[in-house]
Amino acid sequence: MKHIADSTVRRLSLYLRFLEEFERHGHATISSGELARSGGTTSAQVRKDLSFFGSFGKRGLGYGVSDLIASLRHILGLEARWPVVIVGAGKIGAALAQYRGFGTHGFDVVGVYDTDPARVGEALNGVPVRPDAQLEADIAALRPRIAVLCVPGEAAQPVLDRVVAAGIRAVLNFAPAALTAPEGVTVRTVNMATELEVLAFALTNAP
Amino acid sequence: MKHIADSTVRRLSLYLRFLEEFERHGHATISSGELARSGGTTSAQVRKDLSFFGSFGKRGLGYGVSDLIASLRHILGLEARWPVVIVGAGKIGAALAQYRGFGTHGFDVVGVYDTDPARVGEALNGVPVRPDAQLEADIAALRPRIAVLCVPGEAAQPVLDRVVAAGIRAVLNFAPAALTAPEGVTVRTVNMATELEVLAFALTNAP
DNA sequence: CATAGCTTGTGAAGAATTTCACAAGCCTCC
DNA sequence: GGAGGCTTGTGAAATTCTTCACAAGCTATG
Incomplete structure (x- = not known):
């Protein structure tokens, strides 16, 4: 696999924090723009970060919050303790x-x-x-x-x-x-x- | 002043740690190569980092440890408490x-x-x-x-x-x-x- | 004083990262 | 079912950061 920058991994972890917050607030979907605003970055950055690992969103809709949480947990290796x-x-x-x-x-x-x-x-x-x-x-x-x-x-x-x-x-x-x-x-x-x-x-x- | 990257400032802080260590060990001068080896970077990086703020070394000799400590403390704003x-x-x-x-x-x-x-x-x-x-x-x-x-x-x-x-x-x-x-x-x-x-x-x- | 041996400071090249910009795709509403 | 309004995914451009490479300069030595 292509080398993933440290800064990318840190942002993924940060996105995960916000997604968990969003899930607690009952939101079902989120756009790259909203995620970017929470994390102090840009929507293009969010999409690029995720694109290294696959395609997780739906065009026109955004990302399913719980799906993206699961994907990020998988990417970061957090499925086991x-x-x-x-x-x-x-x-x-x-x-x-x-x-x-x-x-x-x-x-x-x-x-x-x-x-x-x-x-x-x-x-x-x-x-x-x-x-x-x-x-x-x-x-x-x-x-x-x-x-x-x-x-x-x-x-x-x-x-x-x-x-x-x-x-x-x-x-x-x-x-x-x-x-x-x-x-x-x-x-x-x-x-x-x-x-x-x-x-x-x-x-x-x-x- | 030109914008200084966050990573540069962190390295300066790290150099300061090592210089203090070197000073305790009684070394009077240090080359960019030695400083780089301690800090896990390259000699060119060390020289480039310092060059943003001026010229602190002597060609052929290296840097005076206590002078460079003073310069770094000045750069980082550590002269006052x-x-x-x-x-x-x-x-x-x-x-x-x-x-x-x-x-x-x-x-x-x-x-x-x-x-x-x-x-x-x-x-x-x-x-x-x-x-x-x-x-x-x-x-x-x-x-x-x-x-x-x-x-x-x-x-x-x-x-x-x-x-x-x-x-x-x-x-x-x-x-x-x-x-x-x-x-x-x-x-x-x-x-x-x-x-x-x-x-x-x-x-x-x-x- | 000239030479040899180091090491700095720095433009230029190269690599990595971020931003741009837009085609493609999904949903809603009429 | 077509149009409109969003949003993703992604090459390409722009920017930022790192590495290279070498002229310039210092010291020591004979």
């Missing part, structure tokens, strides 16, 4: 472990890990915090597909190397560090400092 | 309020707001949680430039409208909602579901 491990049960890790959004979006937290014995044993949203040393064995046993890193910056690369060695191929990194991973491993980093600095730049260079 | 308010003192809001990275990167949390009377009064990292109703008055008095939204999805747009009306021009949104803001207001949304879905897509369409 994805098991996830969270490494690091500090402030951010604990907050994420208790975040309900994981479950409602098809992701199951199957393990939370920490090196601090004081935190081990604690249960976060029903999932007990387990010792960091258990990480490899648990990945082998529970086969999570995604690891979420919430460890201090300097620990992030070593932990990444460990989870990759244990078979993980997708990582969401909240540690303030830029990571390098082998070919075939997808890493997304969410860096608070960078987000704030982009805002500072925007404010500094305001019109 | 930026006051920030956090709206929502739930799990994520509280975790952020206690995150040390704000302070070390030049951002000061001057207020945390919540509607829940049980949380009001609590002090997070020295900053007391104040009643949500106080938000507008405090923005007028303390003049924060950035608002971080950690409220439930359905509350995000109303809160955004309020902080914009009160004079805020830059918003970092952690609520699971896509927001619309008037011209001149920069909004960055960090959406857990989208990040995870991009990973699910990558895993589903793995080679």
Whole structure:
């Protein structure tokens, strides 16, 4: 299949958010223009994004909301649930472990890990915090597909190397560090400092 | 000034992270190639990114680490400190309020707001949680430039409208909602579901 | 001072992404 | 059943972003 741009995938995810909203409001169909307005893009962009994967609408009518939701969920790979491990049960890790959004979006937290014995044993949203040393064995046993890193910056690369060695191929990194991973491993980093600095730049260079 | 791409600004921020690392390790100069390797890009990209803002290196030598740090901090607008308010003192809001990275990167949390009377009064990292109703008055008095939204999805747009009306021009949104803001207001949304879905897509369409 | 060895800064080329614009198709209403 | 009014899907054009490639310039060395 042709390569799909990262920006396209993010927009598809965003469309899915809005479609779910539309469905809750009882709308049966939606046009590319309406979807575009919600997502801050253009109708041509919406149609082009979808066209990479097929043809989902009806000319003159628009898209069936629930059909398009199903199609997007299929495209994004959300038909099965994805098991996830969270490494690091500090402030951010604990907050994420208790975040309900994981479950409602098809992701199951199957393990939370920490090196601090004081935190081990604690249960976060029903999932007990387990010792960091258990990480490899648990990945082998529970086969999570995604690891979420919430460890201090300097620990992030070593932990990444460990989870990759244990078979993980997708990582969401909240540690303030830029990571390098082998070919075939997808890493997304969410860096608070960078987000704030982009805002500072925007404010500094305001019109 | 010519328009600077978002991706360029994010890379500048990333370069700054690495330069700080290099400086801690005692390196005095760095070449575009070394900086590129750390940041997962190319030397040409590094030089092009910097060239939008001027000429910072010495041919044959590279860049002076501390000079380039100073230049980047100037470019990104990090020479002064930026006051920030956090709206929502739930799990994520509280975790952020206690995150040390704000302070070390030049951002000061001057207020945390919540509607829940049980949380009001609590002090997070020295900053007391104040009643949500106080938000507008405090923005007028303390003049924060950035608002971080950690409220439930359905509350995000109303809160955004309020902080914009009160004079805020830059918003970092952690609520699971896509927001619309008037011209001149920069909004960055960090959406857990989208990040995870991009990973699910990558895993589903793995080679 | 001339040469060798690096590395920057930058036009130009190339690639990727977004926007345009329009034929094709569906529905409704007369 | 034909006309009118919408909306999709998609090549082509336009724009934006990245990579290439090389002249220019700095340092060190003999």
